[in-house]
Amino acid sequence: MKGLPTILAVTAALTSTTYAHWTYDRIIVNGQIIGEPWQYVRRHSNGNNFLSDVTSADMRCNIDGLLSGANTSTYPVNAGDKLGFTIKDTFGHPGPQQVYISKAPADVKDYDGSGDWAKIYTLSDCRTKDCGTGDGIVKWATYRAQTFNFALPRELPAGEYLLRAEGIAIHAAQKSRGAQFYVACAQIKVEGSGTGMPGPTIKFPGSYTSNSTGILIPQIWSQITNYTSPGPKLWPEGTEEAHVLDGKVKQSD
Template identity: 25%
Template sequence: MLSTIALLTTLLFTPVTSHGGCLNYTVGETWYPGYSPYDDPTPQDAAPWMPQRKWTTNEPILSPTNTSLACNAPGDPARAYIPITAGQTITAVYMYWIHTVGPMIAWMARCPHDDCHAAADATALSWFKIGQRGLESGTIETGVWFQGSFSRWDGGPSLWGEKVPEGLEPGRYLVRHEVVSLHSARKPQFYVQCAHLEVSGEGRERPGDEYLTRIPGVWSMEQPEINIDIYAPGVSNSTVYNIPGPPVWKG
């Protein structure tokens, strides 16, 4: 865990680029570091306090069948866990997010034997949604999406919070934050990061099969919501966008 001041300093001096990702997390008033693809990997790879899985590029993943879709590339397991109680909110922290169109989905997956380090292959896990944000108002092309409304341009962090379901069974999980940007016609861009969570609480619930999916596997170019041209007649002026995949599990 790093102090708030140290983390904010890191955020403010992160290079501004055309793409980005989740750089930090908060639970309540406590900040936790993310992996920085812009900085020297050696100390980060060895850091005992790092809860986020390794990612080495801020460029998007362009194929819904790419194995990196699970936890980015290379997706190496982290050494630490973010402690959180079921019912609390985990907030993903982004900086200078410039895209504005497309859904944002937060996922979790239970690590077998409560060992997320051993569960190196995130493609083999069963993922469930804990939250999703999409079109908030207006039309698909020119309306307000959460992806656009959460962005800040005053130098402050863009914050995306989702609640860990209150009834969730305690254990160790991966949390995965995914942004799907749809501004390029029929060329979706996927931005994902994963972190390790240690969930506590009195819950005893698990999501049923209807909420579970594999990643990759949940998205397909056969889905009109993914293989979409937001500028096409009949699409651009639509006021409805249904996020594909399983429903959100709220416990």
Template identity: 30%
Template sequence: MKYSQVLIGAAAASLASAHATIYNVWVNDVDQGTGNSAAGYIRSPPNNSPIKDITSKDMTCNVNNVAAAKTINVAAGDKISLEWHHNNNSPADDIIDSTHKGPVMVYIAPASSNGEGDVWVKLAEDGYDGSQWAVQKLIANKGKHDFILPSTLADNKYLIRGEIIALHEADSAYSANPGRGAQFYMECVQISVSGGGSTVLPAGVSIPGAYSDTDPGVVFNLYGGFTSYKIPGPAVWNGGSSGTAPKPPTTTPAVPISGQAPGKAEDPKSTPIATPAPIATSAKSPCKPKTSTDAPKPTKTPCTGKTPTTMATVATPAVSGTSAASGATVALYGQCGGQNYQGPTTCASGSTCTNYNPWYSQCVAA
């Protein structure tokens, strides 16, 4: 292998630090404990790689669509929070790389279907509100994305499918250019609903099958001049009655962005999911986790002393055209240039800044 190829591979590997998976689920602001283990309640993949082929069966619940050991007991009308993380569920985790802007969605299907067929109904979605992407809100909220179960939802066991679509390489379809394409992150959480009504899920969509390369929300230039973003997939179900036609999808305005470069392709290698430390739920909430492994019908557990989650708004600083303070140097194999790059451009002694493309230059051995 040529030396230049090794360097390019090293540069790409350094960029593969943005992936995310679901680690925890909260019910009415009560942590249910870590769920992405062999004894957990999430159908978790072995690593945090995205799915890029929208025709793959792995679009359903990722690469490990196998029943988990436990199921979370919830009540109809409960607030559910899916907690996403990059490497682990520690407070210091970066959740997902901030460049991976895009929508966050939640689907539901009967657990008995195993996610197969036209069974997926969209419960929630968040795209772009004119100032922030859903992923930016997710990071600001420490990885949590909240939604409410319909209060009249019929008692049953369900799969909750959380999904992030990262658009930083979505300017081309994966089928046209496997080196690019939108990145899909998803997993399925097992829940058992009690205390509900008679509302059964309406006919849904098939996943894979809900998305197409012709969808403007799947092939989308995040760095070009755009005025709107349409979230792909079906409309959000209103949850009021069985089979009720959902509201038509909305198109949210977006501020035109220009002068930025397309995102860089990532190394296909991914980070294995770390084995998280046990969570002391008593320190976070006076309520105990409501997980079970038993088949009997669950009952709603009252909870007091709930601590509400606060959404924080993070202001995005304006990008200036100046570089980092003079005197700073870039370590060997570090980035030293590229369109819109704002860091230092002087390489450490014994290395030189080499340009690979208009958006990326790297310090390599002289």
């Protein structure tokens, strides 16, 4: 039928785009996927869709994520543990993966995320021999990831925290508000004797702008030869950006 190829092409494009979207629904602790979906991650109402307005409070824990704390369990961990998130669907767009942490003033179930956030992890461009970087174009260590792990700083003081995963898709970021943000928050209770002071810190919203470095890209993503992620320096001081995906997990018993 005339027009059928066009319909099929559109359907395929939509399916591909949807498949590339993601959210975070479970945490990983020391290589073990923990609990059921949304048991320790605040459920939001945005599905696997993205955010684009960096001035919105939804940037903290996604749409309605600030309302679901009371219905979310808090998981006990130790400072120094290896934590992580599972990605529902697939991290299917170019861009970095970041993790922020914010201490609750009391019970994290009641915390609205309006306090200070320190960045503890960034997974960005791939720099191994297998990346095919001979042409100088950025290749992404995050691409097609379905889980990722990172270290919870040993210096982190005991207390209850929001642990915020942030994926940024930059395939349309050459235009204002073109960057796509995928966000969710887990609730954790940290045990340990850490006495560090997380920082530098930022606020959500307030610190990201539509033209911040790493959010507005001056040229099409497939041609960039370097990339700087948005946000503050990683904490603790001296922490380096990751360029190799650590996605090793085992399923819960």
